[in-house]
Amino acid sequence: MSKQSLRTQTAAIRKQLWLSPSLFLDRHPIPPEVIFLSTALVVGLGTGVGAVVFRYLIHLFSWVGFVWIPSVTEAWGKSYVVFVPTIGGLIVGLLIYYFAREAKGHGVPEVMESVALRGGRIRPIVAVIKSLASSICIGSGGSVGREGPIVQIGSAIGSTVGQWLKLSDARVSNLVACGAAGGIAATFNAPIAGVMFGMEIILGGRFGVPYFSSVVISAVAASAVGRAAFGDAPAFAIPFQYGIKSLWEFSFYPILGILSALVAVAFVRGLYGFEDWFDQWQKVPEWFKPAVGGAILGLVALLYPLVTHVTWSQTPQIYNVGYTVIEDVLTHGVTLQFALALLLLKLLATSLTLGSGGSGGIFAPALFMGAMLGAAFALLLNHLPLGFSVLPGAYALVGMAAVFAASAHAPVTAVIILFELTGDYRVILPLLLTVAVATLLAKHLLHDESIYTLKLTRRGVRLHQGRDVDVLEAVFVGEVMDMTPPTVTGTMTLSDFRTYLFQSHHHGVAVLDDKGTLVGVASLQDLERAMQQPGWENLPVSQIMSENMLTVTPDQSIGTALKLLAQRDIGRIPVVDKAVPPHLLGLIRRTSIARAYQLGILRREDLQDRASQIRSRQSAGDTEFVELIVQPGSQVAGQLVRDLQLPEECLLTTRRHRDHRHILHGDDRLEVGDTIIALCAPDHIYEVRKVFQ
Numbered sequence: 001m002s003k004q005s006l007r008t009q010t011a012a013i014r015k016q017l018w019l020s021p022s023l024f025l026d027r028h029p030i031p032p033e034v035i036f037l038s039t040a041l042v043v044g045l046g047t048g049v050g051a052v053v054f055r056y057l058i059h060l061f062s063w064v065g066f067v068w069i070p071s072v073t074e075a076w077g078k079s080y081v082v083f084v085p086t087i088g089g090l091i092v093g094l095l096i097y098y099f100a101r102e103a104k105g106h107g108v109p110e111v112m113e114s115v116a117l118r119g120g121r122i123r124p125i126v127a128v129i130k131s132l133a134s135s136i137c138i139g140s141g142g143s144v145g146r147e148g149p150i151v152q153i154g155s156a157i158g159s160t161v162g163q164w165l166k167l168s169d170a171r172v173s174n175l176v177a178c179g180a181a182g183g184i185a186a187t188f189n190a191p192i193a194g195v196m197f198g199m200e201i202i203l204g205g206r207f208g209v210p211y212f213s214s215v216v217i218s219a220v221a222a223s224a225v226g227r228a229a230f231g232d233a234p235a236f237a238i239p240f241q242y243g244i245k246s247l248w249e250f251s252f253y254p255i256l257g258i259l260s261a262l263v264a265v266a267f268v269r270g271l272y273g274f275e276d277w278f279d280q281w282q283k284v285p286e287w288f289k290p291a292v293g294g295a296i297l298g299l300v301a302l303l304y305p306l307v308t309h310v311t312w313s314q315t316p317q318i319y320n321v322g323y324t325v326i327e328d329v330l331t332h333g334v335t336l337q338f339a340l341a342l343l344l345l346k347l348l349a350t351s352l353t354l355g356s357g358g359s360g361g362i363f364a365p366a367l368f369m370g371a372m373l374g375a376a377f378a379l380l381l382n383h384l385p386l387g388f389s390v391l392p393g394a395y396a397l398v399g400m401a402a403v404f405a406a407s408a409h410a411p412v413t414a415v416i417i418l419f420e421l422t423g424d425y426r427v428i429l430p431l432l433l434t435v436a437v438a439t440l441l442a443k444h445l446l447h448d449e450s451i452y453t454l455k456l457t458r459r460g461v462r463l464h465q466g467r468d469v470d471v472l473e474a475v476f477v478g479e480v481m482d483m484t485p486p487t488v489t490g491t492m493t494l495s496d497f498r499t500y501l502f503q504s505h506h507h508g509v510a511v512l513d514d515k516g517t518l519v520g521v522a523s524l525q526d527l528e529r530a531m532q533q534p535g536w537e538n539l540p541v542s543q544i545m546s547e548n549m550l551t552v553t554p555d556q557s558i559g560t561a562l563k564l565l566a567q568r569d570i571g572r573i574p575v576v577d578k579a580v581p582p583h584l585l586g587l588i589r590r591t592s593i594a595r596a597y598q599l600g601i602l603r604r605e606d607l608q609d610r611a612s613q614i615r616s617r618q619s620a621g622d623t624e625f626v627e628l629i630v631q632p633g634s635q636v637a638g639q640l641v642r643d644l645q646l647p648e649e650c651l652l653t654t655r656r657h658r659d660h661r662h663i664l665h666g667d668d669r670l671e672v673g674d675t676i677i678a679l680c681a682p683d684h685i686y687e688v689r690k691v692f693q
Contacts, residue, residue: 040217048223103133127157139320147188191222275355278357326400374392574586626685630676
């Protein structure tokens, strides 16, 4: 072999090793711990750089929108507050619609979904489009935060590194969490809070040593880059020493916790209510809706000084991230009218921005509303004859953490990040008390759904403790119910009933009347209680049965049935006809739950296997989730899933049918109005959308 040929072959091998670093790892075995921690370091540094670039982009577009444009349109007065967010929304809509649908919204749910369903795999282009879309949205006045975008940007960087090295799903998911932690650490100068965010929300509380170590390294590296660019000062400068002035204040902070939970629930409901409202506009192109939302937001900003007498000079207070307004509240104080007005206006502005399809986070709006709520609450207290005055700034600080914790169900992250954003540790006791009350109440009011998980639930993806798919939501009651349930008549004597139970070995039965209509449920426990009375043998079953019974229908999920079983600590629930409730169709027992769980596991594994096969056929795993709606007259309306003629590179995953959401399987029949989430190769998205229209 000539020297030239040898050099050519060597160069080809080096190029191959560069393009496929997994070959290098195979040829040169490296300890897993070294790979684990070094990749976390790389992701942290990359995320730190991404956070710096992202913040400079926000400054650039903010200068264009609210310095340069007002200067060249000075003759038009303050009309720029309407057309700047409108133009920004149009650009954002086009970027998201044509390049990366995952960049729509606040970003964190998409990261959680990728960890739960796709082994942490996120398309690299998401980092680029999310950076541009969110910076334009915030810079043009969108009422959103910068933490959601940088979390998604960092997660995309982590996922890209993991996929490039061809690491396992668990390692890729861990690098996604590293990127999320690094994003929070770099953009807020809050490394500890970044670690807590990655572990508590993205990984759902998996605090194992390998996970924790890598996330810490990434957060520290990203924070170091951020501090090098922006300095080491906390995000909010607090000139006062806040604390408890009287022990009576411990009776006020739980009330603030209750109010924070109510504001958080209103925030979550309002955000997704506006999203549903914009989704109903079928004749308006999806890419144009953010522009409409921006125009409405501009009109609100232009008109609210006339109604609330809260004035602004250059930029409305409800625009952008809002940290300047928060700092004014913490340092200079506000009036009660100002605080209440901006609380409601910020909720409306954020719901408009994100509900219409804008791109940005919910962290900063939650802090904004919490600060206004806390300040307003303190000002109200100062109007009462308490014998002492409270500091509005202290209550504003606590309100910030409480509203975010109640919205995101992340109390640990909320407490830690407040400390790092303010550098003030003097309100720890009221802070912990208020955050605990707010989080518990919000969980109850939102049925354990946070502002992050609710977005996925609405797509048919339910997460268990933030990281695992709730498989029981993928199985219907009608699939596992006992279709020949034991029944007795209400006129049967208890003596005969006891004999029946002993011979059949049943612990409970459905009770029917003479017409075969379900009238109640009777159990062995009911019989044992009745046997304490004299002459019990001749009593009818109707006297001991439970008439106020819980029932389910065949099209409800087993997850719903399980919650009802736990609610009253019962062992069985009758399944009734949806059209004629008294008609008994079957019975769900605790043994049915076990069968449903196994079936759900098989379905989820099958779904993940098929998704992996589709990704493996694409270069670099280039697939994306798309939302499809079954339109009237479409080819798929009325067809079974297994009979659909779709490209091999398209997989239907979940379905929202009326009020129910579940993982699809072959026996499902699609109906008009169903919302379907599909995993599809980009080249086939247009083809699949055409089939559903």
